[in-house]
Amino acid sequence: MKAVLLDKINEPFLVEEVELLPLEPQQIRVKVGASGVCHSDQNLQRGIYGMQGPLVVGHEGAGTVTEVGSDVTMVKPGDRVVAVFTTACGTCWQCSRSRSHLCERFMDHIGHTVGRFRGSDVPALGGLGTMAEYMTLHQSQAIPVDTELPDEQLALIGCAVTTGAGAALYDAGVVPGSTVAVVGCGGVGMAAIQGARAAGAGQIIAVDPVEHKRELAIKTFGATHGVDPTAPDALEQLRALTDGRGVEYALEVVGRLDAMRFAYDATCRGGTTTFVGALAGDLSLSLPANELHTSAKRLVGSVYGGAQVRRDIPRLVKMAETGALDLDLMITERFRLDEVNTAMSVLERGDVIRSVLVL
Ligand SMILES: [Zn+2]
Ligand SMILES: [Zn+2]
Numbered sequence: 001m002k003a004v005l006l007d008k009i010n011e012p013f014l015v016e017e018v019e020l021l022p023l024e025p026q027q028i029r030v031k032v033g034a035s036g037v038c039h040s041d042q043n044l045q046r047g048i049y050g051m052q053g054p055l056v057v058g059h060e061g062a063g064t065v066t067e068v069g070s071d072v073t074m075v076k077p078g079d080r081v082v083a084v085f086t087t088a089c090g091t092c093w094q095c096s097r098s099r100s101h102l103c104e105r106f107m108d109h110i111g112h113t114v115g116r117f118r119g120s121d122v123p124a125l126g127g128l129g130t131m132a133e134y135m136t137l138h139q140s141q142a143i144p145v146d147t148e149l150p151d152e153q154l155a156l157i158g159c160a161v162t163t164g165a166g167a168a169l170y171d172a173g174v175v176p177g178s179t180v181a182v183v184g185c186g187g188v189g190m191a192a193i194q195g196a197r198a199a200g201a202g203q204i205i206a207v208d209p210v211e212h213k214r215e216l217a218i219k220t221f222g223a224t225h226g227v228d229p230t231a232p233d234a235l236e237q238l239r240a241l242t243d244g245r246g247v248e249y250a251l252e253v254v255g256r257l258d259a260m261r262f263a264y265d266a267t268c269r270g271g272t273t274t275f276v277g278a279l280a281g282d283l284s285l286s287l288p289a290n291e292l293h294t295s296a297k298r299l300v301g302s303v304y305g306g307a308q309v310r311r312d313i314p315r316l317v318k319m320a321e322t323g324a325l326d327l328d329l330m331i332t333e334r335f336r337l338d339e340v341n342t343a344m345s346v347l348e349r350g351d352v353i354r355s356v357l358v359l
Pocket of ligand 1: 060
């Protein structure tokens with residue numbers, strides 16, 4: 001099969017033949033329909049996660065099960081599935097406490113072999129490797145969904161939508177009529193804005209330096225206001241929109257310390273700051289300790305939106321079917337698998353919300 005591989009850090013991805021191997025008892029094979037292109041793929045390419053090649057790239061994908069191992073019970077050939085980067089085993093200590101996004105079995109499966117390349121076994125990012133004609137994954141990493149939505153929309157649910165909309169709905173727990181700010185309006189940010197809209201937020205402030213993204217957030221995804229965080233009075237502007245208090249829920253979706261601090265400062269007393277963005281491993285966030293105490297703000301770290309994938313991915317699919325989440329308008333560019341490096345190069349472009357590789 002053709003697959004996108006990380007070979008060397010800071011070099012373009014390779015698109016090469018990878019030889020598929022017979023399935024292990026718990027593994028399944030999925031014919032990939034579409035794979036999203038995420039900033040995490042770029043972090044991987046730049047060596048920020050410290051992972052070395054060769055490995056198959058891509059962690060946001062959907063497709064159809066073609067083959068299952070001898071012990072597979074969770075899916076069957078013909079099922080349409082969304083690939084997830086948690087194992088959600090359902091039985092470990094975290095899963096049994098309704099935190100399957102933190103499943104303790106994850107590391108058992110993440111490094112498994114998905115094929116052979118240049119004579120060696122190769123693993124895949126997140127145990128998935130969605131940027132390939134076929135994924136070989138543990139059965140617990142595929143959520144079956146019964147829907148007519150196209151694979152390119154289902155793919156987004158694998159990362160951006162669950163991470164962003166999930167952060168608003170589950171980790172932050174936005175309530176109807178409340179005030180929300182989303183700091184960073186890329187794919188995950190636009191999903192967070194839509195999650196806040198679906199939760200019934202009364203005011204949603206899109207915070208992004210790119211004017212086009214702020215406008216799109218308002219015109220298309222449900223934001224009510226926009227603030228440019230590079231303006232010298234950005235925080236004052238945001239507070240002026242909320243009677244001087246700040247928002248009840250601020251979500252940071254960039255993965256930058258200054259954006260995290262902005263989100264914290266934008267949060268009202270007693271409000272909740274949710275940190276969604278991924279950062280390099282060794283950075284530390286500095287906050288005014290006494291103010292944190294006296295303002296009684298709640299700080300929430302958010303992984304995969306806090307979603308319980310077996311329950312929530314089918315629900316997010318339903319939300320996309322009813323239009324509560326508009327996933328079609330999140331896709332700005334479509335590429336073929338062998339155009340992956342062009343897809344990576346447009347990630348920084350101001351008008352691109354999400355690119356997908358369509359197979
Ligand atoms: Zn991602
Ligand atoms: Zn588990």
